[in-house]
Amino acid sequence: MNGSHALTDLEDPLWVKLPTGRYPIYVGYGLLEKPQCFEATLKGKKVFILSHPEIARIYLPSLEKTCYAAGATEVSHALVPSGDYHKTLETAANIWSALLAQGYHRDSVLITLGGGMINDLGGFCAACYLRGIKVIHCPTTLLAQVDAAIGGKTGVNHVLGKNLIGAFHQPQTVVADLSTLSTLPQREFISGLAELIKYGLTLDPPFFNWLESHIIEIMQRQPDALNHAVKQACQLKAAIVASDEKEEGQQRIVLNFGHTVAHALESILDYKQCLHGEAVAIGMIVAIRLSMEHNTVDGQLLERVMSLLKTAGLPTTLPPGITPAEILAKMKYDKKHGATKLNWVLLKALGQAFTTHATASHVIQALTATRVGTP
């Protein structure tokens, strides 16, 4: 049997279990062509698909066909340019205008087809349109499949920082079709590896060990390795979301490991030069150095993580020309910080994260150690 068919689990999806209900995450190959993944939500519904031109060219025709096969009465779409630079309130307003002009009502369904950018933007549009319509995410990047599409965080960027305007809005279903990763540019694929590594580091030591020994197979996009990695990450994310849906407790915040620096970097670089996962990789190194200053982890873990990130082709030093002071100034706009203190997710040990405050001087020290050429 073709390995990829064996890896399509329509009967046995993963579930995100919330107090208000549960929703499935389908992970497998060829899922955009399977009406079974969609029919529970689409039967008798008017559907609006949001995507990017380059993704729509490859995947939109089959998804549209699948929507009709799943019982949709009408399917139309809008395409927005790629790039986080376009994840703005202005783009959202254009989408709302298109929905209104085409008579989409409260019973309609929005489907996102793309990476984390389109999942965030489309999720946000769905959350606000007529005070909320249903959304299905079809993530097409590794990063979105293991992270952005799960858990209901939606939003857009503001000139003062990333994801500062948003809402929680859970999807009805997540359809992570691993076949779509075959067209994902290598740099984007590698960016998603940072989030996989983050799950291992913060939540699951055996998964971290497994990643260390299977990183090459994953990078070669071998179906068995990819299927295992994505499912494991989705399971970890689903469990965290179930335990702390709106990041009100301490559980979900753990997933922000590495993101304090990452968001600042992305914002400084105008969301153009540094991919999210690349920024997260650098942010994780800074967070481990800060953890070392708290005497919770040692240099050996830093070495292991540096080595894994480097093998994966991810950066481990700050981009040249960016100063620690600049990053510190930008962090003040991070949602996770209080009015005066800098909140950080650090490591207590491999697989155990905790939140704490860090002084500006410790942060500067950890950032300085992460500059190019620092041993």
Ligand SMILES: NC(=O)c1ccc[n+]([C@@H]2O[C@H](COP(=O)([O-])OP(=O)(O)OC[C@H]3O[C@@H](n4cnc5c(N)ncnc54)[C@H](O)[C@@H]3O)[C@@H](O)[C@H]2O)c1
């Ligand atoms: N909501 C959350 O919980 C959450 C979590 C993590 C990240 N995010 C957000 O996700 C975004 C980053 O997402 P991303 O890394 O997926 O990047 P992305 O959505 O910007 O996509 C990256 C690029 O890959 C292209 N692409 C996507 N899928 C493709 C495919 N299958 N084949 C060919 N090209 C393809 C896109 O057109 C784009 O050019 C950021 O906005 C970040 O803030 C959100």
